[in-house]
Amino acid sequence: RITNATDLNYEYIVVGSGAGGGPLACRLAMAGHKTLLIEAGNDQAGNVNISVPGYQAVVTQDPKLRWDIFVNHYQDQQRAMRDPKYTWETAPFEYHVGPDPPQDATPRGILYPRAATLGGSVTHNALIWILPHASDWDSIATMTGDNSWAATNMQQYLAKVLEWQPAEPTDPTILLDDLQLAQHLLGGAATAGLGITPLNALTGLANALLNDPNNELDPARDATEGFFQIPLIMKGGSRLSIHQHIQSTVQAGYPLDVRTNCFVTKITFDQSGSTPKATGVEFLDGEYLYRASPLSQSSSPGTRGSAAASKEVIISGGTFNTVQLLKLSGIGPKDELDKFNISTVTDLPGVGTSMQDRYEVPVNVKHPNDFPILDGCYFDNKPHDECLTKWESNLDILAQRGPYATNGLAATMAVRSDYASTTDIDLYIFGGPINFVGYFPQWGDYAVQDHSYFSWYSLKAHTRNRAGTIQLRSADPLDQPVVNFNYFDTGTTAGGADQLDLETLVQAIKISREALADYSNYGILGGTEFVEERPGPDVQSEAELEQYVKDVAWGHHASCSCSIGTDDDPNAVLDSKFRVRGVQNLRVVDASVFPSIPGIFVTSAIFMVSEKAADVILNG
Numbered sequence: 001r002i003t004n005a006t007d008l009n010y011e012y013i014v015v016g017s018g019a020g021g022g023p024l025a026c027r028l029a030m031a032g033h034k035t036l037l038i039e040a041g042n043d044q045a046g047n048v049n050i051s052v053p054g055y056q057a058v059v060t061q062d063p064k065l066r067w068d069i070f071v072n073h074y075q076d077q078q079r080a081m082r083d084p085k086y087t088w089e090t091a092p093f094e095y096h097v098g099p100d101p102p103q104d105a106t107p108r109g110i111l112y113p114r115a116a117t118l119g120g121s122v123t124h125n126a127l128i129w130i131l132p133h134a135s136d137w138d139s140i141a142t143m144t145g146d147n148s149w150a151a152t153n154m155q156q157y158l159a160k161v162l163e164w165q166p167a168e169p170t171d172p173t174i175l176l177d178d179l180q181l182a183q184h185l186l187g188g189a190a191t192a193g194l195g196i197t198p199l200n201a202l203t204g205l206a207n208a209l210l211n212d213p214n215n216e217l218d219p220a221r222d223a224t225e226g227f228f229q230i231p232l233i234m235k236g237g238s239r240l241s242i243h244q245h246i247q248s249t250v251q252a253g254y255p256l257d258v259r260t261n262c263f264v265t266k267i268t269f270d271q272s273g274s275t276p277k278a279t280g281v282e283f284l285d286g287e288y289l290y291r292a293s294p295l296s297q298s299s300s301p302g303t304r305g306s307a308a309a310s311k312e313v314i315i316s317g318g319t320f321n322t323v324q325l326l327k328l329s330g331i332g333p334k335d336e337l338d339k340f341n342i343s344t345v346t347d348l349p350g351v352g353t354s355m356q357d358r359y360e361v362p363v364n365v366k367h368p369n370d371f372p373i374l375d376g377c378y379f380d381n382k383p384h385d386e387c388l389t390k391w392e393s394n395l396d397i398l399a400q401r402g403p404y405a406t407n408g409l410a411a412t413m414a415v416r417s418d419y420a421s422t423t424d425i426d427l428y429i430f431g432g433p434i435n436f437v438g439y440f441p442q443w444g445d446y447a448v449q450d451h452s453y454f455s456w457y458s459l460k461a462h463t464r465n466r467a468g469t470i471q472l473r474s475a476d477p478l479d480q481p482v483v484n485f486n487y488f489d490t491g492t493t494a495g496g497a498d499q500l501d502l503e504t505l506v507q508a509i510k511i512s513r514e515a516l517a518d519y520s521n522y523g524i525l526g527g528t529e530f531v532e533e534r535p536g537p538d539v540q541s542e543a544e545l546e547q548y549v550k551d552v553a554w555g556h557h558a559s560c561s562c563s564i565g566t567d568d569d570p571n572a573v574l575d576s577k578f579r580v581r582g583v584q585n586l587r588v589v590d591a592s593v594f595p596s597i598p599g600i601f602v603t604s605a606i607f608m609v610s611e612k613a614a615d616v617i618l619n620g
């Protein structure tokens with residue numbers, strides 16, 4: 001039931017319907033418990049932006065679901081401004097990107113896209129479905145002594161996720177239709193060691209694209225290098241995930257109430273006993289209330305309300321917002337709470353610390369001609385968008401739905417770098433016909449408007465930096481918090497951690513360039529010559545490459561800001577059962593719970609954690 005009821009007494013209240021909160025709320029309701037799922041955003045069912053995989057970049061610009069969160073990669077703003085993505089606000093929600101801002105523009109930092117809508121950021125993400133590494137789970141089991149986290153035990157939660165989450169790769173025929181694109185992918189396959197002969201190019205590539213990076217039957221999966229297809233969270237070429245799972249759970253009649261357009265401002269506690277006990281939440285009802293929403297300007301002030309939970313409150317607001325809500329509710333470092341006159345319920349110094357993210361960097365090249373695969377693709381949902389018409393008119397046959405039945409990043413090199421700290425691969429280097437340089441306002445339009453670009457874009461797994469912080473900007477729940485990632489030498493440096501991450505990314509750029517060189521071996525396919533725009537031909541020496549990485553790297557898997565830890569760790573926020581330390585009846589379940597950022601992508605790991613949390617809550 002999507003509800004605006006006023007009798008708000010539930011057994012469980014879950015705040016946030018994204019990767020962490022959505023699956024959990026569904027399971028609690030499926031077990032017969034009266035559950036309230038509260039979501040700040042609204043339900044965007046029917047909005048074509050959220051269902052077309054090819055719109056994965058432009059959907060992040062949709063004002064109906066986006067929150068413009070700005071973060072600092074470096075606290076030193078002069079250094080931060082070396083990034084061409086550095087953004088200034090010239091008027092509310094109007095931006096200038098890059099150097100030479102107009103006078104009186106306000107420096108904002110780097111855009112970090114988030115979606116506030118039913119299904120959370122999964123509703124606007126890039127659909128990539130890569131399972132975590134076994135080491136991600138085993139390390140939690142070893143650290144906490146809680147063997148239920150062992151990878152072998154976590155498999156059951158993946159099975160539960162797969163009950164509702166389909167995944168499929170891009171149909172290879174869509175890619176093989178564009179010979180210039182195929183030629184680039186062959187360059188990547190060659191660099192990844194596949195050695196496909198030019199005479200056998202297309203069948204060889206088609207076979208290579210059968211390699212599934214999630215192959216659960218392969219015990220060596222986590223350490224296997226090579227060239228792989230990318231599974232996407234879609235069915236028959238349409239995005240399908242937690243959003244639909246929540247809707248189906250409601251429609252099936254389970255006792256799940258979903259309250260959208262409801263922004264939780266505080267967790268309430270009964271402090272009469274020796275340990276504070278969470279009893280419910282206070283909220284504001286209203287559309288687009290959070291000031292990160294570009295539609296907040298015309299929104300109402302919101303109507304106050306509250307809801308009670310007889311059993312538990314579970315916070316799943318995401319890495320930034322969970323921290324903000326805990327702190328506003330008196331859970332966090334006492335000295336910071338004091339500054340904002342928030343009375344401390346429990347002094348937990350780790351809330352909003354140790355945040356991790358990946359580092360990502362691109363190599364972008366420009367051809368004199370467009371990639372034919374993108375002919376007729378305008379990415380704008382207007383009548384001239386022939387690719388949308390094709391996608392809409394061929395619902396049943398994936399191969400005939402065309403380029404919008406893929407996110408554009410269909411294949412990856414999987415690499416274990418020279419600097420990896422375990423046997424796991426630690427680099428994914430994706431290739432696609434897109435001009436992807438990271439996030440800034442209107443980045444999606446920029447990425448797709450010129451069809452003559454190809455990018456190899458690298459993503460570093462198992463990053464070592466854990467120096468990210470989230471602090472309150474004010475005591476006003478509608479203000480976004482201050483987020484500092486403290487990149488590279490301004491973050492974790494012990495044991496040369498920053499340099500190891502940096503050198504891994506420099507190696508990734510060299511591998512990308514190798515793939516671009518290998519492209520020429522497949523000239524039989526007729527692709528044209530290209531010019532490297534980023535890093536650019538002038539960026540060659542080790543020092544130049546390192547500076548490029550430090551200036552332009554970004555991330556989009558922020559995690560670990562309320563992490564699980566051991567009893568003797570003063571910075572542990574949660575125990576191994578997701579319980580917030582120092583209080584009762586309160587858990588956190590989202591990307592913030594991980595002690596270390598998991599695997600290569602996060603959504604699958606968060607879904608598994610969400611299913612695990614449901615099991616722990618229901619069965620102890």
Ligand SMILES: Cc1cc2nc3c(=O)[nH]c(=O)nc-3n(C[C@H](O)[C@H](O)[C@H](O)COP(=O)(O)OP(=O)(O)OC[C@H]3O[C@@H](n4cnc5c(N)ncnc54)[C@H](O)[C@@H]3O)c2cc1C
Pocket residue numbers: 015016017018019020021038039040041060112113114115116117118119120121122124125126127128129130262263264265316317318319321322325556557558589590591592601602603604606
């Ligand atoms: C552009 C982009 C592309 C990405 N692509 C991929 C990808 O391809 N594959 C992948 O695995 N990962 C990807 N990710 C990452 C992934 O989608 C997120 O890490 C994941 O969704 C985080 O899950 P979460 O539950 O922690 O938070 P979210 O999914 O963000 O959910 C949090 C929810 O809580 C709600 N909320 C917050 N505060 C409140 C409040 N006070 N009251 C009520 N509701 C509140 C929000 O509205 C939101 O719906 C991508 C991320 C971005 C930004």
